[in-house]
Amino acid sequence: MKKTLLLCFIHGFKGGDDTFGGFPEHLRAIVQNGLPKIRILAIQYPKFETQGDLTKCVSKFREWLQEKIIDLEVENGSPSPTIDPSVRTILIGHSMGGIVAADTAILITSDKMIESSEPDKPETTQFNSLMFPYIQGVLAFDTPYLGISPGVVAHGAEGHYNTASAALTQLSGLSSAIWGTKEATDATKDKKPVAALPAPPAAPATGWAKWGKIAAAAGGVAAVAGAGTAAFINRDKITSGWSWVGSHLEFVGCLMQGENLRKRVSAMVEMRENLDVGWANLYTRLGKQAVSKNDGSMVGSVIGNTRTFCNLPKKNAKDFWQEAINDAAHDETGAHMAMFYPKDNPGYYGMADAAKKLIVEWSSNDWYESSTGEQSSTIPMEHEL
Known part of the structure; x- marks a missing residue:
């Protein structure tokens, strides 16, 4: 019987049909070259509501996946x-699609939900090798399994402070037209515009204490500036890392549950060891365009110049993280969103090749070698459902 390997793509928070661009078909084609004895199919999970409960999302995805797999098994004439x-x-x-994927794999192999467990209670996961659907591997792209890196917020906050202060200083320069010059009357010459704020220090001291003051100032700009100036400043903040991460933390509560994050990672490591289910996280790291501490960035001097979207493990899970460098991205959020678009990610093809190698490695086993002949019929599969 000819075997089938299904590549199932799951978008993240507020993602949709355009999240992966042409990557699913590209990856399918190169994996097919690496695994010629079986058929490779690629499908995408339809756009789903990302503001609901994670456990409900995982359950719905599992049901959808089961239906797709059952259809394929019937058409293949699989006896069992x-x-x-x-x-x-x-x-x-x-x-966040990587978290949905991991939780689905954990649910299928252990009948447990990470999010429904008691956060402070350590657990030993009991896995069942007779799983359906059969998960050969979980491949994540820039998934914050251990939370979002502080640098995403920190660099954005510092940028907002500098931008806002510069804008307000420029607006304050119009004071002569609003409040008059030195020759103004006594009633107005000492009056200052409401929008006036001091410029940022020329050479700020390092350390989290100083950084906290700057971050606080950045957060209070809108309130001090007033409605008109705030609108002017906000035009550059619509797609900023700060507001984007804020929406994540507002709607995706699982990123705030540190113990459950660690449980999820531990469960995936155990699954790899006990069931030989592949797992990896290809994470973005900023390259040549990143601001470093040598460029005068206060944040860089505090948290260093290695800039990633997601937190990195320091111990046993470290081997499952692989960096995907983007030399064109200026910030973490931009690199995160541009992973699957070659024009915005010079490392696209290297990343795709790394993904192919992982999938081929995970799938080169007895199941693969037992594939013979052809499917009983051809099954129409859409890349976007």
């Missing part, structure tokens, strides 16, 4: 999909 499945799946998630 659970004992000897003809279809195996690689769950591929971007950003």
